[in-house]
Amino acid sequence: ARTGSGGGGGAGWSLGRIFPWASAWQRRAPAGVDGRGPAGFDGVEVAPRTAAVAPAPARWAGTDEDPGVFLTWEDVCVMVAGAAYGAQPVSILSGITGHAGPGEVLAIMGPSGCGKTTLLDTLAGRLGPGITETGSILINGRREKLAFGTSAYVTQDSVLMSTMSVREAIYYSAQLQLPGTMPAAEKRAHADAVIREMGLGDAMDTRIGGRMTKGISGGQRKRVTICVEMLTRPRLLFLDEPTSGLDSAASYHVMSHIARVAAREGMTVVAAVHQPCGDVFDLFHRLCLLAYGRTIFFGPASGATQFFTESGFPCPPLRNPSDHFLRTINKDFDEEIVESSKARRKTAAEAIEILTDAYQSPAYSEKTMDRIAEMKGIGGAPFRKREQASFSTKLFVLTRRSFVNMHRDIGYYWMRLGVYLGIGICLGTIFYQVGHSYSSIQARCEVIMYTTALLTFMAIGGFPSFVEDVKVAFSLPSD
Numbered sequence: 001a002r003t004g005s006g007g008g009g010g011a012g013w014s015l016g017r018i019f020p021w022a023s024a025w026q027r028r029a030p031a032g033v034d035g036r037g038p039a040g041f042d043g044v045e046v047a048p049r050t051a052a053v054a055p056a057p058a059r060w061a062g063t064d065e066d067p068g069v070f071l072t073w074e075d076v077c078v079m080v081a082g083a084a085y086g087a088q089p090v091s092i093l094s095g096i097t098g099h100a101g102p103g104e105v106l107a108i109m110g111p112s113g114c115g116k117t118t119l120l121d122t123l124a125g126r127l128g129p130g131i132t133e134t135g136s137i138l139i140n141g142r143r144e145k146l147a148f149g150t151s152a153y154v155t156q157d158s159v160l161m162s163t164m165s166v167r168e169a170i171y172y173s174a175q176l177q178l179p180g181t182m183p184a185a186e187k188r189a190h191a192d193a194v195i196r197e198m199g200l201g202d203a204m205d206t207r208i209g210g211r212m213t214k215g216i217s218g219g220q221r222k223r224v225t226i227c228v229e230m231l232t233r234p235r236l237l238f239l240d241e242p243t244s245g246l247d248s249a250a251s252y253h254v255m256s257h258i259a260r261v262a263a264r265e266g267m268t269v270v271a272a273v274h275q276p277c278g279d280v281f282d283l284f285h286r287l288c289l290l291a292y293g294r295t296i297f298f299g300p301a302s303g304a305t306q307f308f309t310e311s312g313f314p315c316p317p318l319r320n321p322s323d324h325f326l327r328t329i330n331k332d333f334d335e336e337i338v339e340s341s342k343a344r345r346k347t348a349a350e351a352i353e354i355l356t357d358a359y360q361s362p363a364y365s366e367k368t369m370d371r372i373a374e375m376k377g378i379g380g381a382p383f384r385k386r387e388q389a390s391f392s393t394k395l396f397v398l399t400r401r402s403f404v405n406m407h408r409d410i411g412y413y414w415m416r417l418g419v420y421l422g423i424g425i426c427l428g429t430i431f432y433q434v435g436h437s438y439s440s441i442q443a444r445c446e447v448i449m450y451t452t453a454l455l456t457f458m459a460i461g462g463f464p465s466f467v468e469d470v471k472v473a474f475s476l477p478s479d
Ligand SMILES: Nc1ncnc2c1ncn2[C@@H]1O[C@H](COP(=O)(O)OP(=O)(O)OP(=O)(O)O)[C@@H](O)[C@H]1O
Pocket: 080, 092, 110, 111, 112, 113, 114, 115, 116, 117, 118, 119, 131, 272, 274
């Protein structure tokens, strides 16, 4: 199997050669981790969390200068203005507290609409206008806006250029995001490795496609988006529904790869996940379970089952624990009655109250607060902006990509070319041999006016492509 981007020793090239900033990580990583490199996606068996993704300290030992990203948030509340004019603001999140550290995967779970994406957006500093937040969100104990290349966000809806192939989409991103000093061949090798790690080897040359043209599947699109964001090996990675649209095997391989990279390189991963299967759930180090904007549970993922059992909602035998958690706390469907070990069966609304109160007990919430206090004392130097492509490289790559995109888009380029030719022939024949008399001055002015007006109006036809370009530009990590 081909080794991955951080493969190190066993690979023909090393992470340190590609990412100068990563050499220190590589040196620190234990031989067993480094020498192996991430297994390919295709059919390679990956051991569960206990073996393949050990807790962070075993893999990642930060230094004073580079302790990794310790993200803490306390009492985070998010309010959004009501839809009607003058309506009261609506609370989306209230009093959310938690933490995530290097080498760990934190899963945010909860019923649909509970506030998972809002929490991710809040932590990533991406809340839109009209939404207000309160509370304290700190990185290594200080307020810090992470510099370019330090954090990445995989959104729920992937924004990709429909005319590009998988390989091209990732190559162009690699050219834009990776350091200008890195040779083009290494960028390509790194992009190829990341593509294979995500199990996209067979779809490399397939067109991404969009609404009008069929291309890769929804699950493959998701993986392409993850590839694009993981190219720079960010220190903090936010993932919104990384496994949506994937079958259980693909979900497991994608998440296990992310967890392995996190453990090896000290990456902090915060992922909003809908309905993980048992194997995927086992990959999570920590779980933040939300219901209707409130915390139901925050702590080691392996401790959630015990928490539910102690609170009177044991997981029935042969049921996936994550299914059990979500069924217990989903009150969208009134008829749902959850099974409780206590005498009376409970409604989901009652279950949520019981679990929320149970989580406030010192055994659970105080542990979280203690860990947050520890993380706030980590300190370390602010994260430096990572090197990226030069202005001239960006200009060249973006111009080239734009031309490739335009000439492949029949509606944008070829049809308009046909229309221009038609208009040219019409105007040419109408105003053929207008002569040089005084009356021809008027005819010449008309030609200029028609040509200018038509060119202006025809330019509007390019607007949809421009909008697509803008979306892609905004989805890329900003400088
Ligand atoms: N800008 C907004 N204006 C009004 N309500 C909003 C806004 N953003 C989010 N909400 C509401 O906040 C709640 C949480 O939304 P969010 O997208 O965070 O949920 P989610 O848990 O990610 O859902 P899903 O799993 O279905 O993606 C929802 O009820 C949603 O309707």
